[in-house]
Amino acid sequence: MFYKKQKSWDMSASGLKASDIxxxxxxxxRRQFIARAGKSAAGLGLGLGLGSIAGGQALFANPGAAQAxxxxxxxxxxxxxxxxxxxxxxxxxxxxTNYNNFYEFGTGxxxxxxxxxxxxxxxxxxxxxxxxxxxxxxxxxxxxxxHQLEERVYRFRCVEAWSMVVPWLGVSLGDVIARLEPxxxxxxxxxxxxHDPERMPGQNGFGLDWPYVEGLRMDEAMNPLSLxxxxxxxxxxxxxxGAPIRLVVPWKYxxxxxxxxxxxxxxxxxxxxxxxxxxxxxxxxxxxxxPLRSHPRWSQARxxxxxxxxxxxxxxxxxxxxxxxxxxxxxTGMDLKKYH
Amino acid sequence: MKHTKAVVFVACLVPxxxxxxxxxxPGVGGSGLGANPQEFLNRYLGQWALKFLIMAIAITPARKxxxxxxLTRYRRMIGLYAFFYVVLHVxxxxxxxxxxxxxxxxxxxxxxNFITVGMVCLLALIPLAITSNNAxxxxxxxxxxxxxxxLIYAIVPLACLHFFMMRKGIQMEPLVYGAIIAALLMxxxxxxxxxxxxxxxxxxxxx
Ligand code: HEM
Numbered sequence: 001m002f003y004k005k006q007k008s009w010d011m012s013a014s015g016l017k018a019s020d021i022x023x024x025x026x027x028x029x030r031r032q033f034i035a036r037a038g039k040s041a042a043g044l045g046l047g048l049g050l051g052s053i054a055g056g057q058a059l060f061a062n063p064g065a066a067q068a069x070x071x072x073x074x075x076x077x078x079x080x081x082x083x084x085x086x087x088x089x090x091x092x093x094x095x096x097t098n099y100n101n102f103y104e105f106g107t108g109x110x111x112x113x114x115x116x117x118x119x120x121x122x123x124x125x126x127x128x129x130x131x132x133x134x135x136x137x138x139x140x141x142x143x144x145x146x147h148q149l150e151e152r153v154y155r156f157r158c159v160e161a162w163s164m165v166v167p168w169l170g171v172s173l174g175d176v177i178a179r180l181e182p183x184x185x186x187x188x189x190x191x192x193x194x195h196d197p198e199r200m201p202g203q204n205g206f207g208l209d210w211p212y213v214e215g216l217r218m219d220e221a222m223n224p225l226s227l228x229x230x231x232x233x234x235x236x237x238x239x240x241x242g243a244p245i246r247l248v249v250p251w252k253y254x255x256x257x258x259x260x261x262x263x264x265x266x267x268x269x270x271x272x273x274x275x276x277x278x279x280x281x282x283x284x285x286x287x288x289x290x291p292l293r294s295h296p297r298w299s300q301a302r303x304x305x306x307x308x309x310x311x312x313x314x315x316x317x318x319x320x321x322x323x324x325x326x327x328x329x330x331x332t333g334m335d336l337k338k339y340h
Numbered sequence: 341m342k343h344t345k346a347v348v349f350v351a352c353l354v355p356x357x358x359x360x361x362x363x364x365x366p367g368v369g370g371s372g373l374g375a376n377p378q379e380f381l382n383r384y385l386g387q388w389a390l391k392f393l394i395m396a397i398a399i400t401p402a403r404k405x406x407x408x409x410x411l412t413r414y415r416r417m418i419g420l421y422a423f424f425y426v427v428l429h430v431x432x433x434x435x436x437x438x439x440x441x442x443x444x445x446x447x448x449x450x451x452x453n454f455i456t457v458g459m460v461c462l463l464a465l466i467p468l469a470i471t472s473n474n475a476x477x478x479x480x481x482x483x484x485x486x487x488x489x490x491l492i493y494a495i496v497p498l499a500c501l502h503f504f505m506m507r508k509g510i511q512m513e514p515l516v517y518g519a520i521i522a523a524l525l526m527x528x529x530x531x532x533x534x535x536x537x538x539x540x541x542x543x544x545x546x547x
Contacts, residue, residue: 092375098368099375107511110374160508162376207509278509297452297506299444306375313439 069235072149074169080152082165085322090153091164093233095306100240101158102259103208104193104200112240115201121243121260130190130266133181140245140261144230146179147171151234152227157289157321159253161298161314164306168248169231174222182218186266190215191247191258208274214258215271215285216249217330225250225326251323253287284340286331289321293337348414352421355388356428378436385429390503392422393496394520401527416472419492423469430462454505461499464491493528496521 082090102112105119124140149169157163177189195211197203203210220226227248230237237243242259249256255275265271275283282296291301302314320327331339359381362372369375396419402408438445448455468489470476477485500521504514 092369094368095375103509107507107509107513109376109379162379205512207511275508294447294451297454297508299447299452302441302444304376304378307369310377310436311439313441 069231069238071235072169072231073234074149074151074231077150077152080154082153085153085155085165087153087155087165089165090167090233091305091307096164096166096232097238097240099306101160101254102202102240102242104202104210104212104260105240106202107205107207111202113238116239119199119239119243121237121239124244124262126245126261127263128180128265129263131183131186131268132266133183134179140230143176143245144171144228147175149230150227154225154227154248154250155321156248156250156254156257157303157317159255159283159287159295159298159300161300161303161317162306163303163317163321167233168227168229169234170227170229170248172224173226173228173247174224176228177221180264180266182266185268187218188215188267188269188271189218189221190263190265190267190271191261192263192265193258194260194262207278209277211262212258212274213271214247214256214273215267216256217270219330220249220327223327223330225323251289251320251327253283253289255283256287286336286339288327288331288336288340289317289319290336290340291317291319293340345414345417349417352392352417355384355425359384378432382429382432382437385425385432386503389422389425389429390496390499390517392418392425393492393499394517394524396422397492397496397521397524401524404527404530420469420472423465426462426465430458454502457498457505458502461495461502464495464498468492468495493525497525 078084082088098113099109100112101109102116105112105115125137126140126143127137129135149171151167151169153165153167155163156166182189191214193212194200195203197210216226227250229242229246229248230244232238232241237246242257245261246259247257247261256273270285273283273285275287276285289300293300300317303317304314305312318324359373363377365372367374369377371377373380396415399411399415399418402411434440434445438448449459450456468491471480471485471488480488497518500514500518503517504511507514
């Protein structure tokens with residue numbers, strides 16, 4: 001797949017002069033450029049699926065470059081392409097990496113890209129605990145590596161009534177869970193984001209209870225759509241998008257797709273989730289995209305596709321974000337307004 | 341003095357000019373307005389509306405605390421600019437955010453509490469804007485005019501509440517605005533000092 005984002009760093013290709021961009025952009029671009037140069041110099045050791053993530057980074061002489069994205073290859077999942085979604089185009093890489101909600105790095109949309117520049121995502125371990133046969137502390141790449149990295153294009157719908165179309169790289173969460181072998185009393189899976197105010201300056205502020213926690217019912221977690229994600233747009237996850245490992249649950253509002261995961265716990269009871277703790281009336285445990293349930297803050301009937309023109313009307317939001325046929329069966333007989 | 345008024349008048353347009361500048365500057369998602377220009381415009385204009393409202397209620401405290409009585413002459417202009425930015429903010433909401441989807445807008449006003457509050461602010465500002473000229477002051481009489489304009493003490497905190505409610509979770513920015521507003525309103529509780537002229541009624545004379 002060819003991504004337009006190439007333009008953002010390859011200045012010669014886009015015909016940009018150095019003076020056309022701000023010094024900060026220049027700086028960031030150069031970082032990415034160094035990372036890419038490092039990658040091609042490193043040559044053979046790379047490009048072998050996820051194994052290249054950890055190995056690749058160790059090869060960089062410049063530690064600053066390690067945080068820049070590294071090319072990743074995933075096998076396109078033909079059930080989740082632009083075409084199968086019926087979407088005309090991907091959201092631009094620039095938009096998807098500069099417009100983020102990631103309160104660990106600040107509440108403004110451009111705070112994450114600015115404040116996560118120096119975040120060093122590796123080495124990174126994930127604690128697996130609770131009702132599971134294979135608990136332990138895993139290097140995040142060990143969770144992923146045994147599986148085929150897939151590229152899946154998903155709609156991404158934020159509760160704030162905007163949406164994107166993003167090519168993620170990841171593996172089925174269900175496959176990873178199966179390998180970890182949950183015990184029979186594991187009815188939910190709980191996830192936790194890194195809590196380290198020194199590395200995540202937004203955690204010095206108040207407003208949310210840190211660490212950020214999320215959870216899924218076991219059958220939701222096992223649904224083939226749930227993606228344990230390590231990359232997007234053909235490269236490793238940028239810091240502001242939840243490096244190095246995050247969840248993507250496309251039929252739920254974006255905040256369910258927890259970022260920078262450090263703990264996966266198998267539990268018997270419904271786990272607490274951050275936005276639900278913060279405001280239970282507005283944010284439920286399930287948080288399925290539902291145009292019929294009006295949210296006290298935003299009508300959920302419509303959404304703005306990021307990248308649409310200034311005067312383009314919002315488009316209609318689809319039930320379960322358009323994934324109804326894949327997930328509706330999970331909720332048969334449930335009152336989705338009550339269990340929102 | 342005529343000149344300084346013109347300077348202030350033009351200065352108040354700088355936030356708007358900056359918007360046009362951003363819109364015509366390359367940036368993420370096409371322009372300096374960012375990846376979601378609709379949201380940016382609306383929030384930017386809302387923030388400036390609130391800033392102007394705060395400036396308008398800061399003028400009396402500035403005179404009280406620092407004796408800067410020269411600022412009073414700009415108060416009407418600042419207040420009208422506040423209204424101007426509120427109108428732009430609401431216009432951007434109607435035109436760009438909702439693209440004239442009136443049923444949705446109506447639902448928003450009824451159901452989204454923060455928008456209900458914003459609407460109350462807008463409606464309350466209208467009589468103040470209409471009466472911000474000499475002819476109206478004369479027509480209403482000073483006392484009635486002053487009483488009417490006391491509405492601003494309710495509007496500004498409500499506008500800040502609108503801001504606070506709109507943000508997810510508890511965020512710093514609206515609280516900072518709120519603290520500033522609270523401080524400005526508190527200054528009005530300080531009894532008038534003698535040397536600033538006698539005020540036999542004992543009431544605050546102006547806003
Ligand atoms: C005195 C009047 C008003 C003031 C001072 C004001 C100010 C503000 C401020 C400061 C914000 C937040 C900006 C941010 O988060 O950075 C905001 C948001 C907003 N206001 Fe107002 N507002 C007023 C009236 C209204 C009215 C009458 C409406 C609609 C009928 C409205 C609709 C909105 C909307 C929809 C947002 C949220 C935009 C978003 O979700 O990004 N406001 N306003």
